[in-house]
Amino acid sequence: MADHLVTGSEEALSGPGRATGPGLHARVRVPGRLDAEVTAAGGSVVAVIGPNGAGKSTLLGALAGTTAMAGEVEVGGRSWTAPPLAVRHRRVGLVFQDQSLFPHLSALENVAFGLRARGRARTPARARAQEWLDRLGVGELAARRPRQLSGGQAQRVAIARALATEPELLLLDEPFSGLDVGVATALRIELARHLADFAGVALLVTHHALDALTLADEVLVLDGGRVAQTGTPRDVAAHPLTDHVARLVGLNVVVDADTNRSFPPSAVTVSLRAPEGSARNRWRASVLSVVPHGDAVRLLARTDGAQELIADVTPEAAVELGLDPGREVWLTVKETSVRTYPRTASMRP
Template identity: 65%
Template sequence: MTLEATLVVPGRLDVEIAAQQGDVVALVGPNGAGKSTLVHALAGLQRAEGRVLLGGHDLLPLAPQDRAVGVVFQDQRLFPHLSALDNVAFGPRSRGDAKPAARAKAQVWLDRLGIADLAQRKPAKLSGGQAQRVAIARALATDPGLLLLDEPFTGLDVGVAATLRIELGRHLADFGGVTVLVTHDALDALTLATSVAVLDQGRVVQIGTPADVAARPRTEHVARLVGLNVIRDGDRLRAFSPAAVTVSLQAPTDSTRNRWQGVVRGAAPHGDAIRLQVSGERDLIADVTPAASRELALVPGQHVWLSVKETAVTTYDARPEAASD
C-alpha cells in the first residue's frame, strides 16, 4: 500500500506527500501551518483539489465513509451513547460487517490494546488514556490502508502518554498501511516516525528522516522542537546547541563574533541544567548550571549577553530544494 497525495486548499494548503507501505510520516510545524487541514483533506473532511492515490486508487472523489482511512483525533470523538466495544465495532459495521462479526473484530482490538475489560463501559466512564485506546482500536478495526493520527497524545498525563506511545509504536510496526501522524512533540517524531515532513504556511519546507531533520532543522519551530538554536544567514542556516551558549551580564571581552544582547523571558529545569528563554536581537535558548543561574540571578527580566564560539556552530543550506541533501 503506497500513498501519493497532491492537495491544494486555496489560501491554506499546497502540498505533496508520498509514502511507502509501513511508513509513518510525522507532520510538524507551528499552529496554522496546515497540519490538521492536510489530515482533514486526506480523510475527506475538508474539500480539496488534486488527488490522493492510496494503492493506486484516488480517494479524493470518495465520501469519507467510503475511503479506506482510519482517523484518531486528539479529543477521541467517541460516541457517548455506545460502549467501548460498540464504538470500536462501529467502523466494521459501517463497512458492511454483520453485528456479530463487527463485535468480534472490536473485541480483538480491545484485547490488543489492553482494555478488553472495559468493553462495556461508555466513554464517560473511561479515563483519557483509556478513551484514546478505544479511539485507536476503532480506527484500526476497519483494517485501513491509511491511518491518520491527529495529535493522539495531547491532553494525556505524561506517564500515560509515554505508555501509549510505546504501545502505538508496537502496533504501527505491524501495520500494513501508511500512517500520517500530526504532532507537536519531538519525541513522537523521533520514536514513531520513519520520515518527518515540516509544514510552514501550508507548504512542505523540509522532509527527511527524523535524524536528518533533527540535525539540520530548516525552520525555527523545528529547531526549538528538537532543542536547537537556528539563525538564518541569507541562503545558509547556522545551528548550535543551547549547551554551547555562554551567558554573561557584561559584553564578552574576547573576539567572539557570535554575540547577542537579550532579556531572560523564562527559566525552567531541563535535565541537569536550567534552560533560559532569551528574547532580544535573536530569540534564543541557553542551558546553564543551577549554580550559574543563582550566581547571575538569571530570572525573567534580567538583561544578559549570549555568545557562542564559531567551532560550536554548524552551517548548512537553507534552500528548500536542498532539504533532502
C-alpha cells in the same frame, strides 16, 4: 509551486519483514491555509510537525475528506478526488486527541461501528471489534461506555476503532495529548507495535520530538501552510531548518543567506557586558523567560534582530547575573560549537 515530501522507496522504508500496502500521493491546496505535496510508500509512518496554525490538522482533514480542498489525493493507485470519493467510502482510520468516541455506545460497539457502516454483519463485526480491543489490552472493558473509561483506555479504544476497518490511510492527530506521562509512554510503545504491522500509510501529527524519533520513518515539517523540511527523524533533529523544530530537539538555529547554523543551549555563554574581540557568534539580547531545566536554568532571550535563542546556565550564574525577564544580556558561542548546513527543504542525500 507546492513543496514536496518524498518518503523514499517502499523497500527502504519497510525494512526486512515490514508489512507494505497502498502508498499515498497527494497534492493538497486549501486557499490561505495549506499548499503541500505528500508522497509516502505503503508501510511507512510520517510524523507531521510544525507550530500551531502550520496546517497540520488541515492536511489530515483534507486527506480524510472532511476539509474542502483543491488538488488530488491518490491511495494505492486509486484517485479519491477525481471524481470525489465520499468520506464513508474512503478507507481511512482516524484517531483524535479527544478520542471522539460515541458516548451512547459501549467500547465494543464503538469499535464495531465502522465495520457495520461498511456492511459487515452485526455478529462478525462485534467479534472483530472484540479482537481489536483484546489486541490493545482493553478487551475486558468492552461493555463500558466512554465516560467509564480513563483517558488512556479511551484512546486505546479509539485506536482499535481506527485499525479494525483495515484502513489504507491511518491519520493520528496528537493521540497522546492530554495523557499523563506514564500512560502516554505505554500507549506509544503499544502503538509502535501495531504500526510495525500496518501495511498502509500512517500520518502522525505531533508536538513531541519523542513521537517522531520513536514512531516515524520520515518527518514532514509544516510552517505557514508549506513544507519547510523533510527527512528521516535523525536528520531533521540533527539539522533543523525552523525555530519550531529546533525547539523540539533542544537546539538553536541561526539562519544566514544560504546556510543554517545550529548549536546547543549549553554552548551559549551569557554575560552582562559586551564580549571583547570580534567573535562572529555574539548577540545583544533581552531575556524573555527563565525556567528550571534539569540541573540547569534555561534562558529564552530575543536578540536585537528578533531572533529567539535559548541558553543553559547554572542556577548560581542565573542569580549572580540577575537573569530575570527584561534583563539585557550578551550571548556568545564559540565557532567550534556551531554546526553549519545548507538551507534546503529535504535533508535526504
